[in-house]
Amino acid sequence: MYFIDVQGTLISDEDKSPIDGSREFIQMLNREHIPYMIITNNTKKASQDFLAYLNRLGFEFDATKYLDPLMLLESRVEKEAVAAYGAQEFLQTLQSMGYKLDYTNPKTVLIAIKENFSADEYAQMIDFLLDGAKLVGMHETSIYAKNNRRYPGVGAILKMLEFATSCSYDVVGKPSQAFYNEALKRIKRQNPAADFQNITIISDDVKGDLGGAKELGMKTLFVTSGKYKSAEEIVPFLKEANIPDFIYKNMQDILIRHKMEQ
Secondary structure: OEEEOOEOOOEOOOOOOEOOOHHHHHHHHHHOOOOEEEEOOOOOOOHHHHHHHHHHOOOOOOHHHEEOHHHOHHHHOOOOOEEEEOOHHHHHHHHHOOOOEOOOOOOEEEEOOOOOOOHHHHHHHHHHHHOOOEEEEOOOOOEEEEOOEEEEOHHHHHHHHHHHHOOOEEEOOOOOHHHHHHHHHHHOOOOOOOOHHHOEEEEOOOOOOHHHHHHOOOEEEEEOOOOOOOHHHOHHHOOHHHOOOEEEOOHHHHHHHHHHHO
């Protein structure tokens, strides 16, 4: 059974095209009736729109096998008085969900991904937090890859704000236990025997996704097709408890290994 990331794992960070072997791996899971959940940190598009986009790319799964943070947001963050930061598409999606953006006296500072946060935006976040607003991240990614460059991810920004203000923070998406618990509940509909101990998670975010998953007992499979160009960039510097169980170049390599084991 598998939990499978999207950006950098199924689709390229550079041009959003399917990564080698990714569609074929999903086809194999479908053909062999192996339970899986697609767990993405998508926040730019409405959930149903991003799912439809992945389907147009040739990924053959439906809403029963898909989960993103926007699907849990309403249960985690109140809709009133939210100072939201992220890409314009994210802000528009929030408003379409009924969230009231407030940059005067917010109750919540909500952060998603964006490559060009300004110093003034950080200053505004800090002022709101010091005034008592709650800090929430849509997810806790380590770094964010775009345009062949790598930027601090939401997790890195949350850590910075935590250090600057001494406030704690909550996370809606990966690697929060609430998100993984929801993914587990959904995969149990495919196989009631599913448990974290018999699930392997595949992701390119060895710190943000796989670290939290490993703490819950999942097997972790790190692919170097996304945020990191090689395992040597990050794995030697991880704490021993966070070292992934398996490392592959991309989904094609995983698929080849699976076929060899049959």
